[in-house]
Amino acid sequence: MLKQRILTAMVLIPLALLGLFGLTGGAFALFTGAVVLLAAWEWANLSGFERLGPRLGYVLVLAMAMLAAWHMNVMMATWPLWIALLGWLVSFYWIATYPESLKQWSHSWLRLLTGLWVLLPCWIGFVQLRSSGAEWLLYVLLMVWLADIGAYFAGRRFGRRKLAPAVSPGKSWEGVYGGMIATAVLAIGFAVVLELSFGRSLGLIVTTIVVTLVSVLGDLMESMFKRLRGIKDSGDLLPGHGGVLDRIDSLTAAVPLFALLRLWG
Structure with a gap:
């Protein structure tokens, strides 16, 4: 399993970096769109559709x-x-x-419809962040990765109070x-590197904590859907890593909200 994870990561990481930061405009939209459509294939399974036809149909609807x-x-x-924000409140x-x-x-x-407002705004958010500059796309990716790393180590060392025991124990x-x-440390570091004013630095820190x-x-929502379906991973497209949705579940919530706060602010 460990060997599989390493080999998959060795292939995926260069491809992801090339696609996310080597492409712009329509090419970038196609690349991220393909990733989101793979996630849609898995979302259809989370929604209870295992057969080929309905899953392909769902991917086609999202592609259209x-x-x-x-x-x-x-x-x-x-x-x-804004639709994504309302959806995440629900x-x-x-x-x-x-x-x-x-x-x-x-x-x-209903789970299929939920996937539309999760996945489509995520893709739009990716395109908007890339259009505003590669540094903000890099920032939101680092933010989600560091949040996972910080949560993992803090949870192992200090974890006592369960966040949502019925959903993800x-x-x-x-x-x-x-x-x-x-x-928050990431936000402070970015503010220093980009030489942001005090007001913009404070705004970035607050935005980062909220996102x-x-x-x-x-x-948590993917975990909740998987619990209903009785499955461990959203798919098996990434050997040793599960499915695409397993890798981008946090990004589906973080990317549209961060893009919204960046544009609105």
Whole structure:
């Protein structure tokens, strides 16, 4: 398993770096769109559709929505990001009240619809951040990765109070605090490197802490859906790493919100 994880990472990391930072414009949109469509394939399975036809149909629907968004020039609009924000507020309620909330979202068609407002705004957010400069795309990626690392080590060392035991028993509030500290340090470092004013630096720190908290919802909601389906991973497209959705679940929440706060601020 470890060998598989290492070999997969050796192939994926250069490809991801090339696609995320070597491409711009339409090429970047195609690259990130392909990743999101792979996640949509797995989301259909999370929604209870195992057969080839329905899963391909769902991927096609999302692909058509992406194409329409591109041709209707909504790629720099904020309203898809606002939809994502409202959707994640609903998700927060579902997670906080699980398992009582199960009857509200357990229908397969509702989980499919949920995937549309999760995945499409995430893709739009990626395109918007890349258009505003590679440094902000790099920043949101580092933020999510550091939040995971900080949460892992803080949770292992200090974890006592469970965050959402019914959804993901391994997560703790201490882990969340560790992730927030790690990303706050990142924000301070970025502010220094970019020589931001005090006001902009403070805004970046606050934005970072808020987005770090919201990114946890992406992980928890996927865990909640997997728990209903009785599966460990969203897929097996990445040997040793599970599915694509397993790797980008936190980004689906963090990217659209960070893009919204960047543009709105």
